Amino acid sequence: MASTPTEGGRKGRAHTVTAAEKKQAAEVSLRRIGRLFAAHRLQLAVVTAIIVASSVIAMAAPFLLREVIDRALPRQDLTLLAWLVAGMVAVAAVTSALGVAQTWISTTVGQRVMHRLRTEVFAHLHRQSVAFFTRTRTGEVQSRITNDIGGMQSVVTSTATSIAANLTTAVATAVAMAALSWQLSLVSLVVLPPAIHLTRRVARMRREITARRQRELADLNVIVEEGLSISGVQLSKTMGTGPALVERFTASSTRLIDLELRSELAGRWRMAAMSIIFAAIPALIYLSAGLPATAGTLSIGTLVAFTGLQAGLFRPLMGLLGVGVSLTSSLALFARIFEYLDLPVEVDDPAEPVRLDRPVRGHLRFEDVTFAYPGSTTPAVAGVTLDVPAGTSLALVGATGSGKSTIAALIARLYDPSAGRITVDGIDIRDLRLADLAGIVGVVSQETYLLHTTVRENLRYARPDATDEQIEQAARAAHIHDLIADLPDGYDTVVGSRGHRFSGGEKQRIAIARTLLRDPRILVLDEATSALDTVTERAVQHAFDELSRGRTTVTIAHRLSTIRDADQIAVVAHGHILESGDHADLLSAGGHYATLAA
Template structure:
């Protein structure tokens, strides 16, 4: 089975907040109905049973022991009513203290044995479930790491996170609760029915008439509550979304800049008010049916007492038998209700497996080579060659890069310039293999980057982009992502080269300062310099600088540019910059337009041509219109380098 990701994937969180486990949103332990979304999921990506059972390969002994414990628990617990009958009919009337002590001790022993067996069963089943989920969770995370950048741009982050956390967590309930509850309910129902027949076959026949309508009424009450609960969860999901949107760093910034705080508060209050109304309806839903059900439950033992009291139907029934049978009659409802949920539980469980397997079966757009070419990063010269490279994004009719050929000699530099959407960043991303060319090749030292191990390629090619990303950890941990074995002196050297060492040294916690969510504790320029330091620490032979200084002020930009000028010496560099002054000294400048190279040469050569580059530089017959300069505005001759 090969699963594909739809353009607008479903988000399980949009239906149920906090993940959807087995029975979630179905009336708080009441009867379940098959969720249409679960059925649709299985229609899209059916799950062979053998694939689910394969997850438990190697745990056969533990599963067998758990099954035996469940059966033993059900059988042992059935001794209780017979002990009660013996106490009531024999021990108490005859004042048989010895029998009373033995029966009472046996009752305690039965209860203790079933509880001990229950603890052992929980320990074993949870252990198996946790190990299976650990393997599945890590396999899914590792597999998603292999997906291309395109997968994450067309898939909502919430969808990926929900499948990795919510669905996996819900599957924990499947493997440790659902399967064992089905086995427990089945054995308990059978054992209880056998015990009832053994106590009184006449009263058991009566139960066949009474139990079905009682079960039906119980389901009706629970289904009414389920409908209201589903609406509650939908509104809670809305509430969670509003909290996330309104109280995240980005959300608060947007709210304050747009003056939308009061509107957000009013919307939140309206949703919260709806929840108050729904909670009242939930508590009152089916209340009269519940009252009726309680009357039926009270009538059942009354009927049993009536049948037992009539000479024609009692059959010489003893008081002890009557008490024991009444207890069994009441206890058989729970396993029966559990068994009635098996169909819905099965579909819901398989839907969870389907959602996870759907991602596990994704074929990466940028797959690691089966037999990677051996390449020692320390011996790489750094020549980069584009051979007739074309790349088109999925669903786009026109290619972002079309038939581009270029060579950047080892230690040389290539600058890419052009208007927004001309393909500059896309072309540069092919070097780091964030995408694979639709046709053509990108080579480093004559080796196709598709034939290199991804980790080896990451050691060879360093990227500093205009969009920095710092993890929510300390500065030290962020830097060590690039070089886990780096010494502290190396960290400070990289920070100094990026013109940010003084700032870090001035912080109370120094390198151990936590950068905050996405680095928001620091300014944009500070974040950029920390990202540059991280790349410097990696010491790659090939550098891709995509708007590396875009977030810096003039003075800081000059300082960092000086550090970059020192860094690029002896390295192959591909640069995209928002100011032409930063690329004028490149060995070659390529001007892109609609994915094609329309001009190439040095700065002086291109200015002399009087064409597109000259217009961008403000030296030609026509300047770029102000409205097309992107987000950098009128800061000198500029263009937006976002491809």
Template sequence: MADHTDSRPHPDSSGRRRGGRPDPADLRQLADSPVSLRRIARLFTPHRATLAVVVALIVLSSLVGLAQPFLVRHVIDEALPRQDLRLLLLLVGAMLGVAVVTAVIGVVQTWLSTAVGQRVMHRLRSDLFAHLQRQSLDFFTRTRGGEVQSRLVNDIGSMQGVVTQTATSIAANVTVVVGTAVAMVALSWRLALISLVVLPPAVLLTRQVARMRHRITGERQRRLADLHVQIEEGLSVSGVLLSKTLGASPRLTARFDETSADLVGLEIRSRLAGRWRMATMNVVFAAVPAAIYLAAGFPATSGGMTIGTLVAFIALQGTLFRPLMGLLNVGVDLTASLALFSRIFEYADLPVDIAEPDEPVRLDPRRVRGEVRFEDVGFSYDGERAVLSDVDLVVPAGGTLALVGETGSGKSTLASLVPRLHDATSGRVLVDGVDVRDLAAADLAGIVGVVTQETYLMHASVRDNLRHARPEATDVEIEQACRTARIHDVIASLPEGYDTVVGSRGHRFSGGEQQRLAIARTLLRDPAVLVLDEATSALDNETERAILATLDEVTRSRTTITIAHRLSTVRNADQIAVLHAGRVVELGTHEELLLLGGRYADLVRGGLVAEPAAA
């Protein structure tokens, strides 16, 4: 399903099309997720008129192309023997006309079919992207990022072949095969009969050789993949360090040598198989015309055939082999195409765990007070083991709540319920008395701002990264947010200032600077509720004190929920909730909880909630 990585070749790869048999992976995909042809047809329904024109152009092009052998016959049998210059010019002109017409038709047909394919791909790609954006964090936690990208880019991109290759080639091949067969019978039914007898064994021989090459090539690709993995694992910094410290270098070298030696034999067999395939096809292309020439030499089978008819027949017969092979691979092509649709629909049909409310309650973010209430909240990721149980908390508007506890106690999960990164399994999370599940996602995002320890910056300028939170923000507002987050001076010192590109994942900045940018980005939205999940974990002591002083000023007018392991971050909170095994076991101020002498006091003494200087 969705948690595996796509490592298969695409349906337009030569290995799959030449093998003559559907890829087992495609068959498994269709067995697991069958595809309705009616559903596929609905994708192309808006373009049915264009597709009808495409099919008509394909048929017309194929039929016009069949005129060439007949024109050649007239040139050889009539124009040349009679020295009829006028007829010769007409026939040669007609031959050029056929070439021009088929070329123009081909261009128009390619344009139309590509346009249809691209529009269908665009619609699928956009719809799938929007659908995946609505998925919960759980989906992205259990799904490899490469798999999501493969579905969006590779699978949908390969669908272009469904329209421009599979569907059009079927129509073209059927037309050519039928038209050519009729034309061959019209020219000489005797030679046509001989061709029908000779072609089947020739086709079967070619397919057998192709299957052999497909099998060898598949094994070669697998061993190449093994080689790449061994290189990546054995010659990376981490891999070399591990092999040296474990004394595994000789074993890794021996394994690499074995894989490389296997590739030598497979490469030789693959090249020979390819050569055998070409040799077989060359023999077929030579043997069939030879048989026809031989038959034309016997009076019993020639039927008084002219030279022009023989040349025309040979030309027609030469156009029959490739489309016939194409039709024999229709099953492979269709299976590959259906497997693509199956993989795409598999994601398109994923249920949305955190759905938009049908009738959302409208809250103006500018008028929200910011009271947050947890009422008998419970949560489970798998429906069996409870991560949170019976949590009842109230954070008054403008108040601060600190969540502390051991790793795995449920702090981050509880905080994630406020911005609806997850939905409570039981109970409710309320903002100003409204269940967050009844708020539109855009309204909730305007009310609740989140800063986590995992800072993500896009490969864009500083200004664009900040405007991602609020596109309409002015330069003055951006600069003020950065001053508040104590990052303005760093940005201003750069040669390009706010136009500096942060680099992939923000590598141009240190971890602390990245977190300050994330804080500035959130402050730019001016949310009524702030959720800070280890938001100062990557900061040094001095910077953290400056940020905390700033946040103290900022949080006076907004509700703040803080998760931290540093005493300096939580000691001034209005309330501190101590979580253990998903339950709130203590609640009070720093002084109250110390006097209580319970779990919070143990955490402080044990260093789990300690001053940075003491760490």
């Protein structure tokens, strides 16, 4: 991905287009865009047939008009006139009905393509590792799915049919014009070369502006996400940065206004000039018809029918040129979407996953595991070897930044080690399906995330098929049932954004109940009580004791009082295991642990 400017760099100026971004936009293949419609070939064939039929039927109208002017009216033939008028009405009715059918089918196809794009991008991003989301700006992902795909909607839903309709109409009109008078047809078509040239220049302008506009929309989305989330609002209010944030939003919105105007007005003067030229063509036709060389060779009916066709030719030609502009400018949107679809999946399901045919005991082993975060040359974990028998507990202690949380993240396979392996019951966790591993390993961290929905749905998120009785049982085990029952709507109470209506200890116990519903064999507690007061910590610890019973438990804690009863304690520093053993043995050894406990 191209690097993004810093906050300071974004403020007060537009995003600078990098060479990599220009190259990426240029490499979007029309063939790849066309493959989005491959599954709808039959529907598109039907639409094309409807368009061709409608265009051919519509071409009968000018010939009927010529007969009305040249034959029916001069001869006062009421029977012929009635048939001709009925034919004109029938042509209008049939083409209108075909137009409705064409719109219904083409819109259905377009919306299904949009649906596929949205779901593919969402599903692919959901497969990305945590590393992707840590290096991607908050709001950028949402902007790609909403703004970029939304901006493509008109192109996806109408481009194919617009091209077919306008092209068919233009060809049919040109044929009919040639049938009426090939000399006048040549006069009408002299504007095509300059029109095509101007259109290509306008398309290039709009493509560049569209790319810049979408990047600015992403910046605006980032500001909204960061500034109007509950955490962002609390931060801005306590830091007094509200006015600066509003100024930053205003500057981004102002740049967006300029880009929107430039996008809408790009090439409008050139296209307006083309409209004037097209409008002047009928005058040239009348002039040509009155010249001595052509005088008397064209009937009034032919001249009226021809000018009608010429006016009709203007619309599909301008439509084709307009579609070309829209398609070219939309390549910038497709480039941004394909960029996400082409992201490699760093942590993925194995090609041939190992099936768990027996109950999982939960024997956890680290075998010489090394891992460095992307972009870092210093390993966060180096040569870690640990053996945690099923049903026992391991406590990891050490200073902040020593690598404890990285070890926990590797157990849940949020990252993959660069060397060594982690096994559960002797099976490398990289050989398990991610869904299977998630059913084996449960994580409760310090930062508990609750969805903006009811307490019941937050608990059921871990196990969608859980009954109300099972949910209540898990809440009782987590010592949170009584508090939930006292809420205004009990388990149907909405928790608020990120669960901010609950205290830290209450959110932790809800998270414990949620984990209990999954019943994992391996439990990872990542500093889950470090931010709690002593009384709350005691209540949460009781819930942890219930949660840990009979499971393999890995606990990360700063307070040694919470882990002194662990079966095994490992001291971590700079990604290495310095020493391990139980509380008594480590104290008697007089090493690093004894220093921490002093």
